[in-house]
Amino acid sequence: MTLFGTRIAVAVTAGTCAWFAYRHPLTVRATRRAATIAEIVALTCFMVIAVHRPAEFHWHAMSLAIMLIVIYLYIPNRLTYALILAICSTATFLVLSWQAANMLPADILTMSLLLILANTFGAVAARRFNTVSREEFRAQLVLKDAADRDHLTGCFNRRYLHEHLMPTELARAQRLSQNLTVVLCDIDYFKRINDTYGHADGDAVLRAFADLLKQMTRDQFDSIVRYGGEEFLLILPSTDLDGGQHLSERLRSAFAMMQIRSSENGNVVRATASFGISTAHFGQMATSYTLHDLISSADKMMYEAKRNGRNRVEAFQLC
Secondary structure, three states, X not given: OHHHHHHHHHHHHHHHHHHHHHHOOOOHHHHHHHHHHHHHHHHHHHHHHHHHOXXXXXXXXXXXXXXXXXXXXXXXXXXXXXXXXXXXXHHHHHHHHHHHOOOOHHHHHHHHHHHHHHHHHHHHHHHXXXXXXXXXXXXXXXXXXXXXXXXXXXXXXXXXXXXXXXXHHHHHHHHHOOEEEEEEEEEOOHHHHHHHHOHHHHHHHHHHHHHHHHHHOOOOOOEEEEOXXXXXXXXXXXXXXXXXXXXXXXXXXXXXXXXXXXXXXOOEEOOOEEEEEEEEEOOOOOOOOOHHHHHHHHHHXXXXXXXXXXXXXXXXXXX
């Protein structure tokens, strides 16, 4: 009856932990905690079974070796936790074999070497697996960043704008009943810069302007998108029209005063930019505007700034 109860306890614990992992979005810490609990219960019940069946300690050793490999490689947990559980369970099993089993010293030595080999192989394999997993995760982050960002300026690209920023920023503004402001920036006479100084200096101007945008916006809150060749889009959550105008005027003035020196030929390039702003307030009353509407309105304001002489800011409040 005791052996049957221990097997039921292992099955219930493993099933419960697996059910929680499947039905609930567990954090990494919670997943590791569930794995550790399941492993402790399983190993404890295994020791109880071994003590109640002392004549089968040879087979118990083989079973424990398989369990150790499973703990190291197939149950998601920290390597440190797996190592502690495996070593403690191995030591406990060997102590029980001395006390409860009628075994020759040579048999116990052979059994000990088997378990040491299982621990060594499991730890080395788990370490290698963790290293490969971390390298794969880093590679995925690099590839994702390369897919989401413009390689020249480091700003987000149009794909990221349409797939991520448009739905998330609009949903946040609607959920929190906040203002959402977009600013469309365009470097004035950029083709003339390329024709006069060369594309290398044109790239230097783009990088300098992008760096200025990053320095003067809120990190991890505002979003900067390279919208076109020399066009950049700012998405400013929780920002009203006055805030967007104030930021744009600071950007316009700072960029106009910059002296951009090319790293290739030492040319000093001066440039200006035009800014179009559009703001909408997503309050308690429903609004049919989307982020695409805001961008279209900002685009019209940017061309209005171009028509009015460039190096200026034009703004419009949608609602």
